[in-house]
Amino acid sequence: MRLWLEQRPERSRAMSVISPLIAIALTVIAGAIIFAASGLDPLRALFIYFVEPVTTLWSIEELIVKTAPLVLIGVGLAVCFRANIWNIGAEGQLTVGAIAGASVPILAPHWDSFLVLPLMLLLGTLGGMAWAAVPALLRNRFGVNEILTSLMLVYVAQYLLDWLVRGPWRDPGGYNFPESIEFQAWQSLPTLGAGRVHLGALLALIAVALLFVFMARTLKGFEIRVSGEAPRAAAFGGFSRSRTVWLCFGISGGLAGLAGICEVAGPVGQLQPSISPGYGFIAIIVAFLGRLNPVVVLLAGLVLGISYLGGESAQIVLGISGKTTQVFQGMLLFFILACDTLIRYRLRFGRRPGAGTAGAEQAP
Amino acid sequence: MKKMLAMAAGLALSLAVTAVSGDDKLKVAFLYVGPIGDHGWTYTHDQGRLMLEDQLGDKVETVYVESVPEGPDAERAITRLVRDGAGLVFTTSFGYMDPTIKVAENFPDVKFEHATGYKRSDNVSTYIARFYEGRYVIGQIAAKMSKSGVAGYVASFPIPEVVRGINAFMLGAQSVNPDFKVKVVWVNSWFDPGKEKDAAEVMIGQGADIIAQHTDSTAPIQTAQEKGVLGFGQASDMIHFAPKAQLTSIIDNWGPYYVARTQAVLDGSWESSDTWDGMAEGMVVMAPFTNMPDDVAAMAADTTEKIRSGAMHPFAGPIYRQDGEMVIGEGEHLDDGVLLGMNWYVKGVDDELPQ
Numbered sequence: 001m002r003l004w005l006e007q008r009p010e011r012s013r014a015m016s017v018i019s020p021l022i023a024i025a026l027t028v029i030a031g032a033i034i035f036a037a038s039g040l041d042p043l044r045a046l047f048i049y050f051v052e053p054v055t056t057l058w059s060i061e062e063l064i065v066k067t068a069p070l071v072l073i074g075v076g077l078a079v080c081f082r083a084n085i086w087n088i089g090a091e092g093q094l095t096v097g098a099i100a101g102a103s104v105p106i107l108a109p110h111w112d113s114f115l116v117l118p119l120m121l122l123l124g125t126l127g128g129m130a131w132a133a134v135p136a137l138l139r140n141r142f143g144v145n146e147i148l149t150s151l152m153l154v155y156v157a158q159y160l161l162d163w164l165v166r167g168p169w170r171d172p173g174g175y176n177f178p179e180s181i182e183f184q185a186w187q188s189l190p191t192l193g194a195g196r197v198h199l200g201a202l203l204a205l206i207a208v209a210l211l212f213v214f215m216a217r218t219l220k221g222f223e224i225r226v227s228g229e230a231p232r233a234a235a236f237g238g239f240s241r242s243r244t245v246w247l248c249f250g251i252s253g254g255l256a257g258l259a260g261i262c263e264v265a266g267p268v269g270q271l272q273p274s275i276s277p278g279y280g281f282i283a284i285i286v287a288f289l290g291r292l293n294p295v296v297v298l299l300a301g302l303v304l305g306i307s308y309l310g311g312e313s314a315q316i317v318l319g320i321s322g323k324t325t326q327v328f329q330g331m332l333l334f335f336i337l338a339c340d341t342l343i344r345y346r347l348r349f350g351r352r353p354g355a356g357t358a359g360a361e362q363a364p
Numbered sequence: 365m366k367k368m369l370a371m372a373a374g375l376a377l378s379l380a381v382t383a384v385s386g387d388d389k390l391k392v393a394f395l396y397v398g399p400i401g402d403h404g405w406t407y408t409h410d411q412g413r414l415m416l417e418d419q420l421g422d423k424v425e426t427v428y429v430e431s432v433p434e435g436p437d438a439e440r441a442i443t444r445l446v447r448d449g450a451g452l453v454f455t456t457s458f459g460y461m462d463p464t465i466k467v468a469e470n471f472p473d474v475k476f477e478h479a480t481g482y483k484r485s486d487n488v489s490t491y492i493a494r495f496y497e498g499r500y501v502i503g504q505i506a507a508k509m510s511k512s513g514v515a516g517y518v519a520s521f522p523i524p525e526v527v528r529g530i531n532a533f534m535l536g537a538q539s540v541n542p543d544f545k546v547k548v549v550w551v552n553s554w555f556d557p558g559k560e561k562d563a564a565e566v567m568i569g570q571g572a573d574i575i576a577q578h579t580d581s582t583a584p585i586q587t588a589q590e591k592g593v594l595g596f597g598q599a600s601d602m603i604h605f606a607p608k609a610q611l612t613s614i615i616d617n618w619g620p621y622y623v624a625r626t627q628a629v630l631d632g633s634w635e636s637s638d639t640w641d642g643m644a645e646g647m648v649v650m651a652p653f654t655n656m657p658d659d660v661a662a663m664a665a666d667t668t669e670k671i672r673s674g675a676m677h678p679f680a681g682p683i684y685r686q687d688g689e690m691v692i693g694e695g696e697h698l699d700d701g702v703l704l705g706m707n708w709y710v711k712g713v714d715d716e717l718p719q
Contacts (some may be wrong), residue, residue, distance in 0.1 A: 058447065062440050162552065166522065177458070177523055196439070268438035272459070273521075273552075277433040312441055315429045316448055321398065322431040 004352055005345035014093050015343045020289050020296075023335035024303065040318060048317050049328075055103035065267060067305035068201040069094075069279045072259040074297045075204075076252035076285035077345035082215070082292050084228040085248045089135065089150030090256040091280025092157035093128040097257020098264040099161055102271045105187040106169050116187055120261055121203075121352050128257015129250050131157060135274025140242040143146050146249075154280070162273050166358060180271035189266045200262030204299075207255055212294040222269035224248065256280060285333045288340075304329065378547065392626055393450035394428040395441060397457035398555045403494075404580030404599040405554065406430065408616040409456045409479075414625055415619030426625055434459020445549045446474050454622065455479065457554075460660060466486060471599050475634050477625060480525060482704070484636055494527070496532035496640030496703070497671045498614030498650060500678035501575075501664055502596045503536025505611050505653070507544045508660045510595055514545045514714075515574040516567025518584045520554050522717055524706045526578050529708045532678045536667075538712060547572055548715035557583040568593055572681040585610055588638065594655060601651040604718060612664065613651035613699070620646060640700065643672040679703065684711040 031049070032042035053059050073090045080087045087093075101124030104116055134153060136143040166178045173181075189198040190251065217223040226242045227234040259279065268275055288303050290297030311325025394413050398406035413426050426451065432441045438460045445453055446467065454477045455464045461481035468476045468488045478489040484490055506515045517533065519526050521650040530548060547570060549563035560579050564587035568575065575595035577584040582605040588595035589609035597603070597613025621639065628634040641647035650668050653661035670676035681692035686709045692698055709717055 058443075062443075065436070065440070178521065182462075196436075263436065267439065269462070272435060274433065274435060275458075277437055278437070308437075309440075312429055312444055316427055316444060319427075322429065 002349070002351070004348050005341070006348045007345050008343075009201050011343050016340075019339040020291060020300070020336060023050060023339050025333060026335045026339075027328060027331045030120070030161060030335075031328060034327070038320060041322070043193035045314065045318055045320075048313050049310035049324075050306060051203070051305050052313050058195060059309060061197050063302065063305045063309055064201050065196045065198070066185060066308055068198075068204045068300045069259040069263055069276070070283050070286050070304055071301035072200065072262070073252075073256045073280055073283035074205050074290060074301055075294045076255035077283055077287040078290060078292040078294060078297050079211060079224060080248040080252040081287055082228045083224045083244050083248050084231070085245055086147045087132065087135070087150050087249060087252045088147050088284065089132070089154045089280070090252060090283055091276065092150070092154035093131045093253040093256035094260035094263075094276055094280050095154070095157040095161050096260070097124040097128035098271065098285065099157075099164065100124055100257065101129075101261030102180065102183075102264050104266075105183045105272065106150055106271070109181060109184075111278075112184075112186050114186075117189070117265070120187065120265055121258065124261025125254045125258045128260060129254040131257070132249040132253020133246075136245050138246055146180055146245075158274075161271065161275070165271050165273055171270075180274050182270045185338070187265065188269060189262060195350055196267055198262065198266040200259070201265055203258065203262065204301075207258075208294045208298050213253075215294065220247065256283075277349040282329065285336075288336055289332065303332075307332070339350040366482035374700070387426045390423060390452065390626065390630060391448070391450045392424050392426045392622075393445035393448075393453045394426065395432055395438065395445065395453065395455040395457075395460060396428060396430040397459070397581055398431060399433065400430050402555055402580050403602060403605070405616070406456070406580065408599045409618055412622045416622045419623050419627055420630075423630055432460075436463075439466055441686070442471070446471050446683055450474065452626060452634075453477070458525075475629055484638060489625075489637045489639070491633075491639040491641075492638060493618075493647040495614055495648055496528045496678055497618070497642045499529045500536035500647050500671065501650060501667050502576060502612060502614065503538075504540050505656065505664050506533070506576065506596075506669055507528030507537035507540035508663065509611060509656055510541075510544070510574045512571050512573045513541060513543060514547060514570075514572045515576055516564060516570070516572030517546050517548045517630065518560050518563045518567075518575065518577040518579050518715055519548050519550050520579045521552060522550060522688035522707075524704060525715065527709070528703055528706045528714060529578050533708065534710050534713050535678060545712065545714050548713065551579060555580045557581040560584050561587045564588060564595075565591070570626055578617045582606070586608075597651060602630040603651065603654065608655065610651070611655055612653050615649040615651055617647055619652060628687070643668065644674065651676075653705050685709070686713060 028046060032046055034046035035042040053063060068228050077087060077090060101120040104120045131153060135146040135149040138149050139146045146284055169180045171179050189200060191198050223239045224244055227239055227241060264271060264275055282304055286297055286300045290300035307325055307358045309330050313326050315322050369575050394409060394612060396406040396409060400406055400410040405619060413428060417426050429441050432438050434457060442453060442455060442463055451477045456479045458480045461478055461483050463479045464476050465483050465488060467486055470478045472487055478490050480492045481490050486588050513709045534546050547567050549567060551559040553559060560581055560583040564575050564584040568591045573593045575584050575588040575593060577598045580599060585597050585602050585606040589606040594610050594611055597610050599616050601613050601615055625643055653664050675696035680696040681696045682694050683691045685691055688711065
């Protein structure tokens with residue numbers, strides 16, 4: 001008697017649409033059980049975790065601040081993952097984008113012009129693209145697995161940033177502490193509203209709209225989808241796999257870099273040894289929870305954003321551990337992957353059929 | 365449109381603030397960089413918070429947020445605490461400096477206390493302890509107890525506070541054995557047990573038989589015990605984690621400061637200030653001297669007493685830089701300004717400072 005997975009003859013379309021909702025529901029239920037086990041009223045705890053963060057204008061603004069980079073990176077990754085290209089290194093592309101964009105205010109601190117901010121955003125995007133070009137090149141020229149190269153380049157980028165802010169780019173008036181100079185008003189993103197919401201949120205919305213149209217309505221978007229779903233068909237159709245790799249890494253790297261410079265020129269306001277609490281990695285959850293669809297990614301970004309803010313509320317109001325956030329994010333990813341697996345496969349008990357059909361059980 | 369949004373936000377803000385200010389107890393909030401169970405830096409701040417609850421519990425209520433990343437998240441977390449009604453906020457990591465200043469500008473009626481930074485304003489004070497006093501003492505013990513004459517130092521970030529600690533340790537050691545050597549490994553984290561353990565193992569492998577640490581977990585001292593060498597705890601008494609290895613530990617004692625500052629807010633006498641207290645004020649305390657012969661313990665107790673009474677200064681001259689240049693001569697000691705910006709090693713440290 002054993003448990004095994006049998007591939008379903010066809011995937012239910014309805015189920016793939018609602019699977020993230022099931023995953024969220026299961027996360028909430030599992031969360032309620034955890035809260036109850038810690039001796040809390042589960043309903044009140046869930047309210048404080050998921051609802052309270054959106055009950056005041058201030059916290060909604062903070063939610064937007066937190067969500068903007070997740071969505072910017074998440075939509076880029078969604079395009080990439082659609083093509084079965086696994087860019088796991090968005091965190092590194094974000095870091096290099098931030099470095100490239102911040103080079104303007106740090107190297108030319110007194111250059112006050114309306115050109116400064118656009119140039120920073122442009123350099124940020126190009127920086128992210130350049131960092132993403134490395135795994136793309138290695139993949140196309142040498143067939144190197146892009147999961148490993150993009151991931152390892154994250155650490156290289158972080159050490160580069162670390163070296164810069166402790167060395168050549170350190171604020172000369174900062175008592176040797178590892179920080180760059182603070183950016184001036186003309187070197188920072190304009191804010192929208194009374195709080196900390198900045199131009200990055202608008203850029204995220206634009207990116208969502210553009211990529212939605214791109215994926216749904218253009219030949220290139222079609223190429224990317226076919227290239228991921230049916231690589232052989234794409235090859236017969238004359239679509240170049242290596243061009244798709246370049247394009248996907250370019251888009252996702254560029255958006256991650258843009259998110260990086262938006263963080264640095266927005267809420268952070270200077271270069272520091274750590275400029276992101278792992279947005280590049282959390283955006284992977286966002287992309288999957290968003291079904292790799294740009295519009296749904298926007299909603300998924302909000303869900304993950306709430307999980308951060310809710311973790312803080314829970315600590316302050318309920319006095320429970322700060323690890324709650326990670327527990328919820330982990331459960332969410334687990335349930336999404338579990339739901340997706342069960343859409344493709346069905347659980348079987350008992351003996352596997354003979355070797356003749358074994359080949360059909362391999363994941364595509 | 366932008367103006368309207370701003371007005372609406374302002375209105376909501378004022379409503380929210382009045383909504384929570386009905387409580388008559390003073391709410392004192394703490395922002396922590398690590399988990400309260402790190403048994404190091406954050407743990408000792410939380411011990412201070414508990415002491416505050418214990419002593420002023422009828423007049424104050426405390427709240428904390430742990431493991432808050434330094435950077436923009438800190439600004440949100442601090443604002444959140446203030447919006448929840450906190451009247452006094454302690455932000456306990458260097459990276460919270462700019463966020464603390466920014467939030468303090470928006471809430472002029474709330475008092476803020478930032479640990480280890482240098483930026484102050486009308487409603488932001490700073491405080492830090494003179495840990496280097498304890499590091500001089502453990503340097504002396506290290507030189508007495510080491511057979512190889514080499515200590516390994518697990519360091520966090522190359523900021524002045526940490527460099528100062530390494531130098532004080534070295535000067536203490538040299539006062540006993542002028543040829544003593546210190547190896548340094550930077551783990552670039554305040555709390556990363558895995559990296560801290562690796563760093564300790566590497567240096568023990570290179571001949572260090574004493575492990576000192578300026579990171580917050582118990583991993584280095586536990587590694588020392590596993591490998592059969594000696595070491596020092598950090599921030600709290602870590603004797604339970606390494607009963608055979610711990611010689612002593614430099615304990616951060618924040619409680620009295622937290623009680624005094626909170627009392628000042630209650631009395632209405634709170635003013636922005638810059639506090640740098642040490643053994644004399646009881647902010648730095650040595651754990652019992654264990655795993656060493658009586659004469660070494662007596663020497664350590666004697667040095668501690670001399671530093672406490674002011675008869676001895678850890679940075680008394682003559683002091684030489686790594687390159688041999690004399691920084692200060694006989695009969696004088698380095699002043700606080702030099703100590704606060706220290707970014708050079710004293711002679712004998714076997715490491716190049718990351719610049």
